[in-house]
Amino acid sequence: MILNVEFTKSNKPVLEVGHEITPKGYLRVVHHHYNELGEKFTNEEIYHKQLSVLPYSASVTGAVIKPNEAGVIRHQALSAMEEQTNMQLTQIRQQIELLAVQAKEIQKRKELSMLIYEAQLGFAPIIGQTYFLYEKEDGSHLLSLVGPKEWGRSKPYKSFVAAVNLLADHTWKEI
Numbered sequence: 783m784i785l786n787v788e789f790t791k792s793n794k795p796v797l798e799v800g801h802e803i804t805p806k807g808y809l810r811v812v813h814h815h816y817n818e819l820g821e822k823f824t825n826e827e828i829y830h831k832q833l834s835v836l837p838y839s840a841s842v843t844g845a846v847i848k849p850n851e852a853g854v855i856r857h858q859a860l861s862a863m864e865e866q867t868n869m870q871l872t873q874i875r876q877q878i879e880l881l882a883v884q885a886k887e888i889q890k891r892k893e894l895s896m897l898i899y900e901a902q903l904g905f906a907p908i909i910g911q912t913y914f915l916y917e918k919e920d921g922s923h924l925l926s927l928v929g930p931k932e933w934g935r936s937k938p939y940k941s942f943v944a945a946v947n948l949l950a951d952h953t954w955k956e957i
Contacts, residue, residue, distance in 0.1 A: 784800065784801070784802045785800065785801045785802075786798065786799070786800045786801075787799045787800075794816070794820070795814075795816050796815075796816055797813065797814065797815055797816070798812075798813070798814040799811070799812070799813055799814075800812040800814075804828070807853050807856060807857070808828050808829060808830055809828070809829040810826065810827070810828050810829075811826070811827045811828075811829070812824065812825070812826045812827075813825040813826075890956075891949075891953045891954065891955055892953065894944070894946065894953075894954050894955075894956060895952075895953045895954045897915070897923060897943075898915060898923070898925055898946065898954050900923065901915065901922070901923035901924055901925050902918075902922065902923070902924045902925070903925050905927070907925070907948045908948065909948050909949065909950055909952075910947065910948065910950075911947070911948060912945055912946070912947055912957065913925050913926065913927060913945070913946050913947075913948070914926045914927070914928065914929050914930065914942065914944075914945055914946070915942075915943040915944050915945075915946055916930075916939035916940075916941065916942055916943060917939065917940045917941045917943055918939055918940055919939075919940050923943065924939065925946075929945070930942040944956045944957075945957050
């Protein structure tokens with residue numbers, strides 16, 4: 783659909799305005815201006831909102847736009863597609879964030895497990911039991927069955943590091 787309007791002054795064209803709805807349903811407005819010497823200047827604007835589905839003109843000077851069945855179907859399909867893909871992308875983004883959190887937790891467990899397996903062990907740890915990790919004066923570590931409050935006033939270690947559980951996969955988790 784094309785609508786052209788021409789404005790003249792003393793039978794010479796001054797301004798031509800054309801409105802067209804493109805096959806994709808966008809509004810294309812072309813202005814041709816003429817100066818006193820007759821030189822032509824063109825300004826073209828494309829409105830990327832699908833106007834073919836609007837039952838009214840988008841501006842005062844716009845042409846009457848009646849929705850056609852193809853435009854309505856296209857608009858509904860595009861809206862549904864955009865909503866569905868945005869929902870799927872949001873879901874994937876949430877899954878990625880969850881995987882990143884899980885990866886950080888696994889990395890933390892790995893680092894703690896490496897520290898414990900390099901520590902002095904005077905017993906065979908049992909899965910699911912709670913143990914206590916201490917740092918000794920020389921910087922090495924010791925895994926103990928005795929908790930920090932059970933030592934009383936004598937604390938034979940430099941510092942308490944963490945209370946830990948041995949998991950079934952033989953990694954350690956801080957509790």
